[in-house]
Amino acid sequence: MAAISSPLAVPTARRELPGDLAMWCFILAELAVFGIFFITYAFARSANVAMFDESQQHLNRTFGLVNTFILITSSYFVVRAVESIRHDRGQACARWLGAAIACGALFLVLKVVEFVAKYEAGITMSTNTFYMFYLFLTFFHFMHVILGMVILGAIALKARAGGYSRASHAGAETGAAYWHMVDLVWIVLFPLIYVLH
Amino acid sequence: MTSSRTATLQWASLLALTTITFQIAQSGMSGWGFILPILLIILIKGRIVIDRFMELQGVAGPFRWIVLGWLITVLGLIAFAFHLTGDL
């Protein structure tokens, strides 16, 4: 390549994709599904603005905010976990992952509280289109948080057993990427469903 | 800066940006002065997660652009949908 041959060129170190390629394909697929739903939500809203805006008032924005803090923090913990294993610190990695999983569990608990409140108020997916989107999207995301926790759990166990090292930890990066995707989706979902009107 | 210090700063930024979003939400505003900043904040937060947490910045291949492209496309179409309703 020309960049390398010229003595004046600044070599751009292009890193390898962190983690497994197959997982990235999976991540793209998940992003595609969520993305389509987000866009569909926005356009469905345009057909019934008043109803969407009114129903949105009944959502618990504070819960949503706290959950956002929780997920962002869990992603931060996952970053620290991967960083630990890059310094050959398997036990530290497992601990950071444990903290991330704990955050995930907290997220799920708050979400369940939210769902129960809606159920007790007699709100279901058939109540109106806004609630259909809200319940389905947050539930769908909920399932992905669970899957993410399982993945992180598997990695944490392996890290604790010394299965990763500075030289070989692609599995940890793979799982981390999935978790960040779950966080990324929520970063769009929360403002879109709970806030924007 | 050590990478853990950088990561902590990124985390703090994300929390701060989230707090700003919440404040805007509670302000009772509406219209483009309300929606546009929120969409921009989502874009910034998303970019931090994509480029830094997911470490896609500097990666060989198209993945960074695909994921960033996803974010921009989704937010763009959301903005368009809100524009259609006159809110934006």
Added chain:
Amino acid sequence: MQFKSQAVAKPYFIAAIGLFLGQILFGLIMGLQYVIGDFLFPAIPFNVARMVHTNLLIVWLLFGFMGAAYYLIPEEAERELHSPKLAIAMFWVFLVAGALTIVGYLAVPYATLAQMTGNDLLETMGREFLEQPLPTKVGIVIVALAMLYNLSMTILRGRKTSINLVMIIGLWGLALFFLFSFYNPANLVKDKYFWWWVVHMWVEGVWELILGSMLAFVLIKVTGVDREIIEKWLYVIIAMALISGIIGTGHHYFWIGAPAYWQWWGSVFSALEPVPFFMMTVFAFNMVNRRRRIHPNKAAVLWALGTGVMAFLGAGVWGFLHTLAPVNFFTHGTQITAAHGHMAFYGAYAMVVMTMISYAMPMLRGRPANSERSQVVEMWAFWLMTVSMVFITLFLTAAGILQVWLQRVSSTPMPFMAAQDQVALFYWMREVAGVFFLIGLLLYIASFFIKGKLPAHTSDTLATGKQRAVAEA
């Protein structure tokens, strides 16, 4: 062929092709009945011909999948099949049960058949594709369980590869979802809701796992590409199939009385169902492009590539055309559906079974590939059947568009039969294409009997183009 017990696959493949021929003959009968309503009435009324046509399709594909499993699982697991005798016994049970069922459909009125076979004990008859009498359904379960036991034991004690694991999971899924054919609720909405737990979960669910693993197996054998690469592709493909297909079941729930939210979920998820088929096509072409060996079985390579393309077009593209609720509102239950159904079943499942037979049958007969003459005839058969199917699909699509317009969209909608009269020309054209399809199938059968000089063994190559030219010179 590496293990003697793989030989049990041969009768399964032969039965599959025989039943395929039966299926097409009845297809042609129906095609003619579309335009000459009294053809063969009252000996073989349309509804009977239809039952025979669709049931034969499913049964021959099942024979094909079982044969494929008995062939590829021992080879992947690197050990002999657990019980070849059981496999042969089940072959005969399935064949006899299937034959008796078809005879039953043809020989007696359906209501009489129901009475004769104990339908009053547990009412499972009377639904599309699931018309089989109760004993036949029970027989299918027994044959399936025996097959699963046989293959699972083989894998458990052998090497576990992603190909044999995906295959066995697909087969278990096939058996489990078939159990829903025994559940026939009185409530019409529930009846339709759960009917799809057999049909959709089969063809847009677990059968895609079977398809993926069969294709991956043949591609590894004929291209020599690194197993790890192929396995990775397989996992991503089936993940996409399940992600899109499970909730994608909702695209059958739009208008049957299920909650309205299915119109959203069914549309969004099923819109992604073409993705795994697209990936299979890219996968197949990619593997052949970077192949490390020129396998003498060129026909098998052609079938493998063709399966990817036709499955993507028939299942993916034609499926997508009518999967979104706003479109489906108008096209539901029309010739658009028939167009999609034919190309999808042929492109995905008929072709993958023929891909497998194309690869495995010569091996079962003691050679890596058939003679040049035989392969040429087989490839002619491929093109005749495939191009005929494309035309069948195009003609039915045209009929469907006209039908939708006349019957539903127009400001003066026409009644059903009046609209059918208007599209009759397309039915004639479809029948002609069907005749060519039959010719293709007959050529295909003939190719098994053509002798000639057997090709040289596989040549290994690093570059595909040049060395191939040298080897074939």
